[in-house]
Amino acid sequence: MKEYFKKYLTLRKHNFQVAVKKAKRSKMCYAFLAPYAILFTLFYILPVGTSIFFSFTYYNILESPRFIGLQNYISLILQDDIFLQGVKNTFMIAVITGPLGYIASFLFAWLINELPRWLRSIAVVVFYAPSIAGNVFVIFSIFFRGDAYGYVNAFLMNIGIIDAPILWLIDPKYMLSICMIVILWMSLGTGFLSFVAGLQGVDKSQYEAGYMDGVRNRWQELWFITLPNMKPMLMFGAVMSITQAFGVCDVTMALCGYPSTDYAARTVVTHLFDYGYSRFEMGYASAIATMLFLVMILCNKAIQSILRRVGT
Amino acid sequence: MSKKRKEENGAMQAQHRALKLKRRQPNRSRVGDFFIYFFLFLMALVMVFPLVFAVNSALKPLDELFMFPPKIFAQNPTLDNFSDLFVTMGKSWVTFSRYIFNTVFITAVGTAGHLIISSMGAFVLSKYDFPGGQTFFKLVTVALMFSGYVTAIPNYLIINALGWVDTYWAIIVPAFAAPIGLFLMKQFMEGLPMSLIEAAKIDGANEWKVFMNIVMPNVKPAWLTLIIFSVQSLWNNRAATFIYSEEKKTLVYALQQIQSGGIARTGQAAAVTVIVMVVPIAIFIFSESQILETMASSGLKD
Numbered sequence: 001m002k003e004y005f006k007k008y009l010t011l012r013k014h015n016f017q018v019a020v021k022k023a024k025r026s027k028m029c030y031a032f033l034a035p036y037a038i039l040f041t042l043f044y045i046l047p048v049g050t051s052i053f054f055s056f057t058y059y060n061i062l063e064s065p066r067f068i069g070l071q072n073y074i075s076l077i078l079q080d081d082i083f084l085q086g087v088k089n090t091f092m093i094a095v096i097t098g099p100l101g102y103i104a105s106f107l108f109a110w111l112i113n114e115l116p117r118w119l120r121s122i123a124v125v126v127f128y129a130p131s132i133a134g135n136v137f138v139i140f141s142i143f144f145r146g147d148a149y150g151y152v153n154a155f156l157m158n159i160g161i162i163d164a165p166i167l168w169l170i171d172p173k174y175m176l177s178i179c180m181i182v183i184l185w186m187s188l189g190t191g192f193l194s195f196v197a198g199l200q201g202v203d204k205s206q207y208e209a210g211y212m213d214g215v216r217n218r219w220q221e222l223w224f225i226t227l228p229n230m231k232p233m234l235m236f237g238a239v240m241s242i243t244q245a246f247g248v249c250d251v252t253m254a255l256c257g258y259p260s261t262d263y264a265a266r267t268v269v270t271h272l273f274d275y276g277y278s279r280f281e282m283g284y285a286s287a288i289a290t291m292l293f294l295v296m297i298l299c300n301k302a303i304q305s306i307l308r309r310v311g312t
Numbered sequence: 313m314s315k316k317r318k319e320e321n322g323a324m325q326a327q328h329r330a331l332k333l334k335r336r337q338p339n340r341s342r343v344g345d346f347f348i349y350f351f352l353f354l355m356a357l358v359m360v361f362p363l364v365f366a367v368n369s370a371l372k373p374l375d376e377l378f379m380f381p382p383k384i385f386a387q388n389p390t391l392d393n394f395s396d397l398f399v400t401m402g403k404s405w406v407t408f409s410r411y412i413f414n415t416v417f418i419t420a421v422g423t424a425g426h427l428i429i430s431s432m433g434a435f436v437l438s439k440y441d442f443p444g445g446q447t448f449f450k451l452v453t454v455a456l457m458f459s460g461y462v463t464a465i466p467n468y469l470i471i472n473a474l475g476w477v478d479t480y481w482a483i484i485v486p487a488f489a490a491p492i493g494l495f496l497m498k499q500f501m502e503g504l505p506m507s508l509i510e511a512a513k514i515d516g517a518n519e520w521k522v523f524m525n526i527v528m529p530n531v532k533p534a535w536l537t538l539i540i541f542s543v544q545s546l547w548n549n550r551a552a553t554f555i556y557s558e559e560k561k562t563l564v565y566a567l568q569q570i571q572s573g574g575i576a577r578t579g580q581a582a583a584v585t586v587i588v589m590v591v592p593i594a595i596f597i598f599s600e601s602q603i604l605e606t607m608a609s610s611g612l613k614d
Contacts, residue, residue: 019443026442028519036433037448039489044455047466054466111352114340124604125597126356129363132540132596133589134548134564138571138581139366185359190492190541197607211339221339232611239456239612247459269461276465277553285465293462300457 048293054286061280072287083288086266089176090246093267097180098245101187105237108188109195110222124196131189138254140182144168172264175256179265182251189244191237198233202226227310234310238303246296249273268292366589369582370394377578393579397587400570400580406559408566415547415563418480422487423542427535429488434497435527439509449498453612455491468553482554487546493538499609500534501527533602540603544592564588 023030055072057065076083112123130136143151146167153165168174202225207215210225227234249269252258256265259274268288276285364384369377371389401408436442437449460467467486468477476482504527512526528535550565567584570577596603 023443026440029436029440029442029445032432032436032519032523033445033448035429036489036494039429039485040452040455040491040494042470043467043486043489044463044491045451047463047470048458050466050469051463108352108355111348115349121600123352123356124600125593126360128596129589129593130359132544132592133363134585134592135568136363136366136585136589139362139369139585142369143362185362188359193603193607194610197604198611200604201608207339215339217341218339218344232613235612236610239453243457243459247461249461272461272464276468282465282469289462289465293458296458296462297454 051286051289051293054283055290057283059281059283059286061282065283068283072284073291076284076287076291082263082266083268083271085263086268086271089252089265090248090267090269092176093180093183093248094242094245097183097187097248098241101184101245102191102237102241104184105188105192105241106195106234109192109199110226112196113199120196124193127188128192131186131192135250135254137182137186137251140178140185141169141255144178144255146170169256170261172260172262175252175260175265179248179252179255182255183248186251187241187244189240191240194233194236194240195230198230199226202229231307231310234307235304238307239300242300242303243296246292246299363589366582366585370579370586372579372582374579377582393583397570397580397583400577401566404566406561406566410559411561411563411566414480414560418483418549418551418562419543419546421480422484422546423539425484425488426490426493426542427538430490430493430497430538431528431531431535432523434494434501435523437494438498438501439504439506439527452491452494456495464553471554476554478555478557478560480555480560483546483549483551487542490542490545492541496537496541496606496610497531497534499611500531500537500606503609504530533605536599536602537606540592540595540599543595547591548588 054065056067056069058068058071059065108123108127112120112127115123145151145153146165146169148154148157148165150165150168152168153162156162157165166174168178206225206229207221210221215221215224247269248267252260252265252267253270258270260266269292272285272288272292275281275288361384368384368386368389370393371386371391373386373388373390373392376383376387398408401411437445471477471482471486476485508526508530509522512522517525548564549562550568551562552565555561567588571581571584
């Protein structure tokens, strides 16, 4: 046993020495990477660490942080009903708009793939524009206005489905569904672009070979040829949609107000803003951020392991 | 007899297949195509409707804005809303041009720095094998997996510690290190042949020269992609948490103040929406083919 341990140590030592030597020879690489690495550490890695650290403390910026153990997490889960409401809403939104938006991104990318080039370019702009158009989604608050002049209300009243206007953005019954519609409208984002580009890159001769081997229709083609070729893009697209799905806050804040009626449209991120920027309870807000971080990473890892099996 | 017929049948089928293969896509039916493109067309209308509506609202004169039942297209399009907007903005004590300057400055400097710094990192990560390189890239891909909201609060504390609160740098410098830029640039540079770099080195160019004269000109499509993503996030940045002096606030922030001005400013609010959305969409339209070329290498390998 001791012998084995010794051997292991010498091996490690050797490996380390090789690495150091290699590192000395590639000083230039570190010089090139340094500016990015420093900024990345400062604004991405360090904040995650700080966030985890502060989540175990009581910190309100004025006093220095005081260690309180798991108290923040305990009060979050056991006492904070509004947080649980936010978690519920975020999960509802993420579980519905995440997969739907992802599938829609792929479906549209796939369907426009065979259009002539000029038409495809137009289609890409049309489908991608909502997600880069800034805060155009506030236009939906005109469509869903609560009085009889709101277009949706007017339309439904005219054809006789309802006889009194519905307060779409104020009534907790409808808020979330409307936010989901708007989020879905904006969900053809970076992943969609990645899919469009990836589909163009699939080797055409594979389709011909598939045809000779008995692939009979476009759905078989999709499953046996297209999807396996698209795996890396599917992974990238999944990362993009998961990150977006859990970070919902812009749309709910703009459409339903902040805070919304009965906190019906509160999400985890708006809860985080509330405690971080309005009440300055940085420790508590950090606990929320840490939980959000863990959920995002775990969900990403889980989805990736599922996607690895696509088309096999 | 039957054997002969079978053979004939087989020959015919083979011929049929060969004919089908000559067409561009063998596995397609006309009916299926028709329904799919009809569906696509409907969806495209749904997607584009709010945008068209926003543009038309901005062009409607006041009486049409409140007309009932509403018309989608403006009957007598005017640019009154835009000129009204400038009048309103002219009355604020910080001039409108200052807001534009702030946003343009933040967007331009942030994007330029992001492009250079990310490309430098991406170059060595994609073309050289050095200890820690792979690990670092893995960290960057993990950073893609959580959104900026997670780090919002510690970021504020860090920027506060650096003394950058209420300066442009609070917005600009974190934008330099956006992980999506490094990720896309690195994936795109992987496609660059190593022989290109080695040839330049044999000719006596140093690393910096190789980077500036060989690598960067060859990844122009990726530049545009980084630029659109960076512009999109900086242009729409309200910067409200970091910047509180009125004269340093961004265009989007100022415009949102107008949007929240209530029913009397409906027309101006629509004009604002159009101004904010037009810049990213225009950049995207002009650089679409290059962006798609870059995104082709965007895949996330295990």
